Amino acid sequence: MKPLLQNLAEMTAHRDHLMLEVSVLSTLVQQGRDVRVRALEIFAHRGRTWVRPRSWTEGCARVVSSPLEACEDPSAVLLTSMPELHQCIGQEGKSTERSAPGAHILWLPVWLGERAHACLEISQPRRFSRHQRDVITGVFLVYQNYQSLLDYSERDALTGLLNRKTFDEQFARQSFKRATTEAASNWLAVIDIDHFKRVNDRFGHLYGDEVLILVANQLRSQFRTQDRIFRFGGEEFVVLLRSATLEQARSALERLRQGIAAHPFPQIGHITVSIGFAAAHGGAPVEILGRADQALYYAKENGRDRVCFHGDLVDSGALGRKIEHDEVELF
16 A cells, blocks of 8 residues: 555646646556556547547657647547447546456546546456455546646636646746747737726626636637637736647637627627737747737737737838847736
């Protein structure tokens, strides 16, 4: 029992979702000589739900750049091809298994809110003993509870989007600052609700909060699962668009702008947003954020309700080519 307790202590020492997952897999694989474990990603693409095993290299996950790439991966399969797991997730179940001669599999979906975003798969040649199941279930419950705590600490309380603290941590450890010669790249967009103070002053903060929640919902619906959406506080949001061309990023942000402008907000009517974005490489995080911030303020000072790309503004001479650190205005 002592090694198990040590493993649990090590597992809950992590402050990162992926490293926590690595740790729980390492703990579970020790629950039997022939036990095999793997983490499965569950994602939606074009109205269908897919499952693929996560790949691990030196303790880190190989992150698939997009759902489309995952679907092209031969290891990705439709959830419907795994009937036991498909039924379990459809019924919001906690576990399910498949028993066959020489192959016994236990699936444990990982739920965050109402969505199963992953699943742990444990298999061995023989049936699981009651003791094994009790230990595996206990370890999994500790893992899922801790995942939920991590997720809660990373979320904005009002909108449920990722918070500013999480942005700082994620952006700092990503390799966005490395320049790329590939057509697909990463982009950082800053989004600000136009004249939001008027909404609060005229209708009150309760209606203002409702606007923020509805805008957050629009953000979720407009972007892909691999993109990251953050609320910076107040009426300001940030989106990290991953593995997209410039035109794809521009089109996605323009669709967002148009979608919000066309959406009828209860009691309020219609609102607009201004958006500035920049390439998420070629500088330190503070520089990249500063470029997107400059593009945003150019949009707000030139009519609002528009999308501005920092590179276009520099090329046209509307902005200078350099941003001094002491001039960068952060939220």
